[in-house]
Amino acid sequence: MKKCGRRKNKFDYLLAAAFCVAVSVFLIAGLNSRSFAKTGGGISYGAPEAITLKDALRLALKLYPGILTSKYSYISSIYTKNQTLSQYYPQISGTAGFSRNSFMDVNNNGVISGGQISNQPGINYSLNDYSATLNATYMLYSFGSRYYNYLNAKYQMKGANAGYNYTVNGDLYSVILDFAQYFADKELMNTDKENLKNDEIQYKAAEAFYRVGTGDLLDAETAKATMETARAAYINSEFNVKIARLALLNSIGLPPLKKYRFVNTLKFKPFKSKLQGLMKTALKYNPQLKQAVYAVKASKASVKKAASGYFPSLNADFSYTGQNSSFPMNRNYSAGLSVSIPIFNGFLTQNQIDYSKAVLNSNVWNKKLTENNLAYNISSDYYAINNQYLTVKALKSSEKASKLAYTLALKSYEVGVGSMVQLVTANAQYISSVTSYINGEYTYFYLKAKLYSDLGLMVEHYIK
Numbered sequence: 001m002k003k004c005g006r007r008k009n010k011f012d013y014l015l016a017a018a019f020c021v022a023v024s025v026f027l028i029a030g031l032n033s034r035s036f037a038k039t040g041g042g043i044s045y046g047a048p049e050a051i052t053l054k055d056a057l058r059l060a061l062k063l064y065p066g067i068l069t070s071k072y073s074y075i076s077s078i079y080t081k082n083q084t085l086s087q088y089y090p091q092i093s094g095t096a097g098f099s100r101n102s103f104m105d106v107n108n109n110g111v112i113s114g115g116q117i118s119n120q121p122g123i124n125y126s127l128n129d130y131s132a133t134l135n136a137t138y139m140l141y142s143f144g145s146r147y148y149n150y151l152n153a154k155y156q157m158k159g160a161n162a163g164y165n166y167t168v169n170g171d172l173y174s175v176i177l178d179f180a181q182y183f184a185d186k187e188l189m190n191t192d193k194e195n196l197k198n199d200e201i202q203y204k205a206a207e208a209f210y211r212v213g214t215g216d217l218l219d220a221e222t223a224k225a226t227m228e229t230a231r232a233a234y235i236n237s238e239f240n241v242k243i244a245r246l247a248l249l250n251s252i253g254l255p256p257l258k259k260y261r262f263v264n265t266l267k268f269k270p271f272k273s274k275l276q277g278l279m280k281t282a283l284k285y286n287p288q289l290k291q292a293v294y295a296v297k298a299s300k301a302s303v304k305k306a307a308s309g310y311f312p313s314l315n316a317d318f319s320y321t322g323q324n325s326s327f328p329m330n331r332n333y334s335a336g337l338s339v340s341i342p343i344f345n346g347f348l349t350q351n352q353i354d355y356s357k358a359v360l361n362s363n364v365w366n367k368k369l370t371e372n373n374l375a376y377n378i379s380s381d382y383y384a385i386n387n388q389y390l391t392v393k394a395l396k397s398s399e400k401a402s403k404l405a406y407t408l409a410l411k412s413y414e415v416g417v418g419s420m421v422q423l424v425t426a427n428a429q430y431i432s433s434v435t436s437y438i439n440g441e442y443t444y445f446y447l448k449a450k451l452y453s454d455l456g457l458m459v460e461h462y463i464k
Contacts, residue, residue, distance in 0.1 A: 049260075049261060050261050050262075050263050051260055051261065051262050051263065052262075052263045052265045053176065053179050053265045053266065053462065054265070054462065054463055056175055056179055056248070056252050056262070057172050057175055057176070057458075057459075057462055057463050058463060059252050059253065059254065060171060060172060060175045060251065060252045060253060061168070061172075061459075061463075062253075063252060063253030063254065064171055064175075064251070064252060064253035065253060066167060066171050067167060067168055067171050070163060070164045070167035070168070071164055073160060073163075073164070074157075074160040074161050074163065074164040077153075077156055077157040077160035077161075078157055080153055080156070080157070081150070081153040081154050081156070081157040083153075084146075084149050084150040084152075084153045084154075085150060087139055087142070087146045087149070087150075088146070089138075090136050090137065090138040091136065091137045091138070092134070092135070092136045093134075093135050093136075094132070094133065094134045094135070095131075095132065095133045096131070096132045096133075097129075097130070097131040097132070098128070098129070098130055098131075099128075099129045100126055100127070100128055100129075101126065101127045101129065102126045127325050128325050128326065129323070129324075129325055130322075130323065130324055130325070130326070130327065130329055131321075131322065131323040131329075132320075132321075132322045132323075132329065133319065133320065133321050133322075134319065134320040134321075135317075135318070135319045135320075136317070136318040136319070137315055137316065137317050137318075138315065138316045139313060139314070139315050140314040140315060140316055140337075141313070141314045142308065142311075142313045142314075143308055143311035143312065143313065144304060144305070144307075144308040144311065145305060145308035145309070145311070145313065148301045148302070148304040148305035148308060149305050151297075151298075151301035151305075152298050152301040152302045152305055155294045155295075155297040155298035155301060156294070156298045158290075158294045159290075159291050159294035159295055159298060162287040162288070162290035162291040162294060163287070163291050164287075165287035165290075165456060166287035166288050166291060166456075168458065168459065169287060169452075169453045169456055169457075169458045169459075170453060171251070172453070172458040172459070172462070173449050173450060173452075173453040173458060174251045175248070175251045175252055176445070176446075176449040176458075176462065177251075177446055177449065178244065178247045178248040178250075178251045179248055179262070179266075180266060180442045180445045180446060180449075181244050181247070181248075181442070182241070182244040182245055182247075182248045182262065183262075183264045183266065183442070184244075184438055184439065184441075184442040185237065185240045185241045185244045186241050187438045188237055188240070188435060188438055188439075189234070189237040189238060189240070189241050191431060191434045191435055191438065192230065192233045192234040192236075192237040192431075193234055193237075194431075194434075195230045195233070195234070195427070195431045196227070196230040196231055196233075196234045198230075198406070198410075198427050198430075198431075199223065199226050199227035199229075199230040199427070200227055201410070202223045202226065202227070202410075202413075202420070202423055202424065202427065203220070203223040203224050203226075203227045205223075205413065205414060206219040206220040206222070206223040206224075206420055207220050207223070207224075209416075214416065218420075219419075219420035222420055222421075222424065223420060223424070226424055226427075245262075248262070266442075266445050268392065268441055268444065268445075270389055271385045271386060271389060271448065273382075275378075275379065275382045278378050278382060278451070278455065279375065279378055279379075281455050281457070282374055282375075282378045282454060282455050282456070283371075283374070285455055285456040285457055286374055286454065286455060286456045287456045288370055288374070288456075289367075289370050289371060289374055290456075292363065292366050292367040292370040292371075293367060295363040295366070295367070296360065296363045296364055296367050298363075299356065299359050299360035299363045299364075300360060302356040302359065302360070303353065303356040303357055303360055305356075306349065306352035306353040306355075306356045307349075307353055309342060309345070309348070309349035309352060309353075310342060310349055311342075312339050312340055312341040312342065313339070313340045314337065314338075314339055315337070315338045315339075315340070316335075316336075316337055316338075317334075317335065317336050317337070317338055318333075318334070318335045319333070319334045319335075320332070320333055374454070377454045378451070378454055378455070381447060381450055381451035381454055382451070384447050385444065385447045385448055385451060388440065388443055388444045388447055389444060391440055392437070392440045392441050392444055395433065395436050395437040395440045395441075396437055398433045398436070398437070399430075399433040399434050399436075399437045401433075402426070402429045402430040402432075402433040402434075403430050403433075403434075405426050405429065405430065406423075406426040406427050406429070406430040408426075409422050409423045409425075409426035409427075410423060410426075449462075
């Protein structure tokens with residue numbers, strides 16, 4: 001009884017210690033939850049006051065939900081791969097139990113106590129029962145099942161990593177697209193503002209000539225109508241800038257209600273890379289192609305894993321069992337080897353093999369399709385960029401010439417040797433050339449960003 005009493009005290013100590021640990025965990029969790037609430041649910045935007053393109057891309061990597069979704073999907077695949085490694089370690093499980101049973105014999109039939117029969121009438125007696133078991137198994141050899149299961153998960157993890165990089169490249173391309181669009185719309189708004197200013201000058205000149213009798217009413221009304229059209233275009237361009245700004249904030253993952261100031265860091269530079277070098281880079285870094293390659297490797301491992309269903313597995317087993325109404329407990333040990341031999345499983349293995357082979361063939365052709373599309377996209381990007389660069393240079397020359405033509409037309413009209421029609425036409429051509437130049441320049445930025453997205457080098461080129 002003393003021995004059991006000491007064990008009972010130790011058990012009480014364990015209960016007290018567990019209660020203290022539970023209270024500590026509760027307090028820590030409460031403190032963490034309050035800290036979590038203070039930081040707005042753990043999200044800290046940390047955006048700088050002036051956001052450049054590099055800042056916008058860095059923020060998108062931290063905040064954009066699409067990127068984070070893909071990131072944690074990849075992380076989950078790491079743990080899935082790690083789970084397959086568990087078969088390389090012994091599997092150990094244990095149980096412990098305690099029960100207390102009460103007996104009352106009102107018929108004086110006798111109750112067995114410690115191996116002796118008690119014949120006292122109406123006796124009330126309790127028995128303790130202690131039990132413990134420990135089981136361990138270890139797969140000694142699986143004839144390939146364990147290895148190919150791990151290999152399949154490993155390549156799926158690598159494919160998930162490539163998928164994450166593919167998402168990053170695509171979403172960062174959207175950020176660059178919206179960033180360039182925002183500043184393109186701002187420049188177009190300034191162009192519309194300049195157009196409105198020019199039309200106001202034309203209207204004032206035509207109105208003045210009409211009042212002094214050297215001009216006609218048609219010129220004044222034409223200039224007024226042109227000015228009102230320009231005003232409507234300017235109002236529309238202001239709304240376009242606001243919408244473009246909201247699109248940019250959304251692609252970064254920033255809330256639209258806060259004020260941020262964006263700084264245009266895009267520079268128009270000639271593209272000097274060669275097509276052959278770009279193709280080699282794309283075959284090495286393109287995440288979509290990597291995804292297709294790892295899908296093929298994972299499928300090959302899946303086929304071999306399915307085929308391993310025809311082979312046996314060899315396991316080692318060990319168990320310990322102890323049970324008694326008091327300590328020490330009666331003990332029983334067992335150890336041995338077991339072989340699991342598949343004989344017939346309802347054609348399950350054959351169907352798994354056929355299914356895996358079909359998936360493999362699908363992935364092989366998808367890899368070929370991805371390679372072909374990649375070669376086409378990189379070539380198209382390369383020629384489009386070089387063509388756009390030359391186009392922008394021509395548009396810049398056209399913009400300068402049309403500006404000079406408008407200036408001459410305005411001076412001619414002011415001295416009375418030019419017509420309102422010539423002036424309006426010259427101004428329209430000038431504004432059109434400016435608009436074409438702005439759109440052409442930012443189209444060049446779009447095409448360049450698309451190339452680096454197809455290469456899989458958005459982060460390396462625009463951030464690092």
